[in-house]
Amino acid sequence: MKRNAMKAAALALAALALTAGEPAAAETDGDCVYTLLDAGGAALTQRAGRIYEGDEYIAADDAWYRVTAVDDGAHTAVAEYLGSAADAQAFARSDTLAEGNALAEDSDLAEGGAREDGRKLIGMYSTHSDESYLPEDGTSSKWKNAGIYDVGDSLKQALEKRGIDVVYSRETFLPHDADAYSRSRRTAEELLKQGPDALLDIHRDAVPAEQYETEVDGEPVSKVRLFVGRSNQNAAENKAFARQIKAEADRKYPGLIKDIFIGKGNYNQEIYPHSLLLEFGTHEIEKQKAMESAGYMAEVLDSVLYGDAARAEGAKGTRAPAVSRGIGWAIALALLAAAAYALISTGTLKGAWHKLGRRASEISGGLFGNGPRRKP
Amino acid sequence: MTIGFILLILTGALILFGVGQRVLDRLRLTDRQALLFIALIIAGGFAPDIPVTDGFSFNVGGALIPLILCVFLWVRADSARERARCLVASAITAVAVGLLGRYMPADPSRLAMDPGWVYGIAAGLIAYALGRSRRGAFIAGTLGVMLADMANWLLIRAAGVDQQLTLGGAGGFDVIVIAGLLAVLISELVGELTERVRRGRRKPTREFVNGDFVRREQR
Numbered sequence: 269m270k271r272n273a274m275k276a277a278a279l280a281l282a283a284l285a286l287t288a289g290e291p292a293a294a295e296t297d298g299d300c301v302y303t304l305l306d307a308g309g310a311a312l313t314q315r316a317g318r319i320y321e322g323d324e325y326i327a328a329d330d331a332w333y334r335v336t337a338v339d340d341g342a343h344t345a346v347a348e349y350l351g352s353a354a355d356a357q358a359f360a361r362s363d364t365l366a367e368g369n370a371l372a373e374d375s376d377l378a379e380g381g382a383r384e385d386g387r388k389l390i391g392m393y394s395t396h397s398d399e400s401y402l403p404e405d406g407t408s409s410k411w412k413n414a415g416i417y418d419v420g421d422s423l424k425q426a427l428e429k430r431g432i433d434v435v436y437s438r439e440t441f442l443p444h445d446a447d448a449y450s451r452s453r454r455t456a457e458e459l460l461k462q463g464p465d466a467l468l469d470i471h472r473d474a475v476p477a478e479q480y481e482t483e484v485d486g487e488p489v490s491k492v493r494l495f496v497g498r499s500n501q502n503a504a505e506n507k508a509f510a511r512q513i514k515a516e517a518d519r520k521y522p523g524l525i526k527d528i529f530i531g532k533g534n535y536n537q538e539i540y541p542h543s544l545l546l547e548f549g550t551h552e553i554e555k556q557k558a559m560e561s562a563g564y565m566a567e568v569l570d571s572v573l574y575g576d577a578a579r580a581e582g583a584k585g586t587r588a589p590a591v592s593r594g595i596g597w598a599i600a601l602a603l604l605a606a607a608a609y610a611l612i613s614t615g616t617l618k619g620a621w622h623k624l625g626r627r628a629s630e631i632s633g634g635l636f637g638n639g640p641r642r643k644p
Numbered sequence: 645m646t647i648g649f650i651l652l653i654l655t656g657a658l659i660l661f662g663v664g665q666r667v668l669d670r671l672r673l674t675d676r677q678a679l680l681f682i683a684l685i686i687a688g689g690f691a692p693d694i695p696v697t698d699g700f701s702f703n704v705g706g707a708l709i710p711l712i713l714c715v716f717l718w719v720r721a722d723s724a725r726e727r728a729r730c731l732v733a734s735a736i737t738a739v740a741v742g743l744l745g746r747y748m749p750a751d752p753s754r755l756a757m758d759p760g761w762v763y764g765i766a767a768g769l770i771a772y773a774l775g776r777s778r779r780g781a782f783i784a785g786t787l788g789v790m791l792a793d794m795a796n797w798l799l800i801r802a803a804g805v806d807q808q809l810t811l812g813g814a815g816g817f818d819v820i821v822i823a824g825l826l827a828v829l830i831s832e833l834v835g836e837l838t839e840r841v842r843r844g845r846r847k848p849t850r851e852f853v854n855g856d857f858v859r860r861e862q863r
Contacts, residue, residue: 317751409804438806442800446748446759447819454703454813461690497752533752539817 285433298628301475302343306333313527316374316474319345324433324498324530328523330354337518353511370511388432388574391459395536397440401555408474408551411442415555420470422559426566432574435459452535458542459580465573466509467543471495477552482523484564490549490557491526492517492565497545498530498537509542517568523566524608539589667825670715670777684709689755689815699801699808706812710786717779729775730783736774737767737788742795760819762791764826772831785827789820823850 279427302319304312323335325347333347400415402408417438424434437459441451452469459467473480473493480491485547494510496503518527526547537543545564551557611620668678688705695701702708721727741763748762750853755762767785771777790811797809810819 318754322755411800411803440800440805442805442807443746443796445745445750446752446755447745447796448750449752450759450814450819453812454706454818457689457814457817458693458810533755534758535752539814572826 271358300343302338302345304333304335304345304347307348313529314475314479315531317531320343320532321534322498326353326511326530328525328527329488330514330518343576354515364406370644377469387627390427390434390532390569390573391462391463391464392420392424392434392436392470393452393468393549394461394470395448395456396439396444396471397442397448398444399464400551401472401541401553401558402548402551403553404555409444411440414440416470416472416548419472419558419562420554423468423470423548423562423566426563427569430566430570432566432570435464436461437527449536453539456536456539456543464568465542467540469543469545471545471547472553472558473547473550475550477550480526480549480553481557484521486562487560488557489524489561490553492524492549492561493526493543493547494528495535495547496528496530497533497535497537500534502537502541503530504541505541506537509544512572513544513568517565520568520571521564524568526559621629653658667828668713669781671782671828672720681709681713685821686773686816689817693810694725699806700797700811701809701813701819702811703815703860705815706818707790708798708812709830710795710812710824711790712818714783714786721779726775726777726780729777730771730780731769733767733774733780733784734787734791736770737763737784740766741769741788742793745792745796760789760820760822760831761826763792763819763823765830767823771827772834776831776835778828778831778835781827781831786820786824790822793820816841 300318301314301316303314304319304325306312313325314334318340319335319338321335323345325333326334327333327422330353332350332353333623334350335345335347338345392415392418398409398411398414398416400408400410405415420436420438427434439452439455439456441448456467456469470475480493482489494513496506496510498507500506507528507530508570514525514528535545537545547560549555607624608621610615616640670680671678673681676802685705688709689703691704692701693701694708718730721730744762744766745759748759752758766782767788770788771781771784774780786854793809793811797807800807812820815821
C-alpha cells in the first residue's frame with residue numbers, strides 16, 4: 269500500500285511537471301505577449317498569450333491570415349496572407365472560412381429579430397473576474413470590485429436601454445488560473461437555461477494600450493477584439509457570429525472592432541454556437557474608454573441580433589451546412605477515439621474491427637455490427 | 645434557437661450518453677444501471693441547482709448523481725482494503741487537481757487539453773497505481789475534483805471574496821463528470837496495455853460480460 273502510494277504520488281508529480289508552464293500571473297500583466305508578423309516581417313498585431321500554428325487572424329481592414337510558424341524564443345509568430353475576409357472569392361479557397369462566410373450569410377442570426385416569445389435576451393459573464401484597468405483601478409488584477417464588471421455593466425445598461433434584457437452574472441471565478449473556465453462554464457450553463465440569443469464573456473486584453481486606442485465619432489474610446497476559440501465543434505458558427513458583428517461595426521463605427529483572433533482552445537464556446545469572447549481594451553488603457561466603447565457595441569449587437577442587419581441577412585437565403593459540419597466533426601472524433609481504443613486494446617486491426625462490431629451491436633440492439641459468438 | 649443549433653447541442657449530449665454508458669458499464673454495473681445513471685446525470689443537469697448554504701449549491705446531474713454513484717460503487721467494493729484505497733486515491737487526486745489547477749497555464753490556448761481531461765488522466769493513473777481499480781478511478785476522479793473545488797472555494801471565501809460555488813453546475817458536461825468518466829477510461833487503457841504486454845500473443849483468459857470479468861473458456 270505504501271509502495272503504491274509512492275507510485276501514485278510520483279505519477280501525480282510527473283503529470284504536474286508535464287503540464288506546468290508560466291504561472292497565470294504572467295498572462296495577465298502583459299509579460300507574455302506574442303507579436304504576429306506578416307511574411308515580410310511587419311507587425312500585424314499582438315496577443316497576450318502564446319500564438320499557435322493554425323491560428324487565424326482577421327485584421328481591421330479584413331485582411332485574413334493564418335499562422336505558419338512560431339518562435340517561442342522571440343515571442344513572435346509569422347502568418348501568411350490568405351486574402352480578404354470581405355472577398356467571397358478569396359474565402360472560397362478555404363474550407364474553414366468559406367464555411368464561416370456562408371454561415372455569416374445564412375446564420376441563425378439572419379432570421380431577423382427576436383424569438384417567438386418576442387423577448388430579446390443576452391447572457392453575459394466575466395470568466396477572468398479579477399481583470400482590471402491600471403489607470404482607474406490602480407492595479408491590473410483585483411479580487412474584489414474588479415474593473416471588468418464596470419465595463420460589463422456599461423454594456424448591460426446600454427443594451428437594456430435598447431429594450432434588450434440582459435442577465436449579467438456578477439459571479440467571480442477566482443483565482444485567475446487554468447480552472448477559471450471550468451468554474452465559469454457552470455455559470456454559462458446556468459445562463460443558457462434561460463435561452464439567450466447570445467452568450468458573451470467580457471474580458472480585457474493585456475497588450476500595450478496603444479494597440480487599443482482609437483476614436484469613434486471624434487470621441488476617444490477603446491477598440492474591441494473579438495476572440496473565437498477554434499478547438500470546438502461550434503467554431504464555424506462562432507466565427508460567423510464574430511464576422512457579422514465586425515461587418516456591422518465596420519459599417520456603423522469604423523475602427524471600433526480591432527480585429528478577430530481565431531485561436532487554439534475552446535474558451536467555453538463549445539457549449540453554445542452563439543458564444544463569443546470580447547476584449548474591451550487592455551490593462552493599461554483608461555477604463556472609461558472601454559465603458560464608452562461598450563455603448564457602441566450595444567448598438568452593433570442590437571443590429572446584428574435583432575435589427576436591420578439581421579433582417580437583411582435573413583433575406584439572403586437558406587442555412588449553410590456548417591452546423592452539419594460541426595456535428596460531423598464531433599461524431600468523427602468520437603469514432604476515431606473508439607477505433608484508437610479498440611486498436612490499442614486488441615493489438616490487431618482484425619481484433620479492433622471485431623471489438624467495434626460488438627460495441628455497435630450492443631449499442632444498436634443488434635441492428636448494426638456483429639453480435640456475440642454463440643456456441644453451436 | 646434553430647433546429648441546427650439544437651442538433652449541434654444534442655450531438656454533444658448523445659456522445660456523452662454513448663461514451664458515458666460504455667464507461668459506467670465497466671464499473672460492474674449492469675447495462676440498465678449504467679443507462680439509468682448516465683440518463684440521470686444528463687437529465688439532472690437541467691434541474692434547478694439545490695442551495696445548501698450561503699454561496700454553496702449543487703447541481704443534481706453534475707454533482708448529486710455522480711456522488712450517489714460513488715457511494716453505490718464504494719459500498720459494493722470487494723473489501724475494506726479496496727474501500728480504503730478509493731478514499732486515499734480521492735485525497736491524492738484532490739491534491740493533484742489543486743496543484744495542477746494552480747500551476748497549469750491560465751490561457752486555454754496554452755493547454756494541451758481541457759483541464760477536466762488532465763484531472764481525469766491524473767485520477768485514472770493514481771487510482772490504477774493504487775489498486776488497479778476502475779471503480780477506484782471513477783471515485784477518485786469524481787470525489788477528487790469535488791474536494792479540490794470545495795477547497796478552492798473555502799480558500800477564496802477565507803480571503804474575503806463572496807464567491808459562489810455551484811458544485812457540478814455544468815451538469816453532464818461539468819469537470820466533475822468528465823474527470824470521473826475519463827479516469828475510468830485511462831485506468832482501463834493502462835490496464836489493457838499492461839495486460840496485453842504481459843500476455844504477449846497469447847489469447848486473453850478473461851472476458852468482460854455483463855459488467856464483470858469472467859474467465860474465458862479456452863478453445
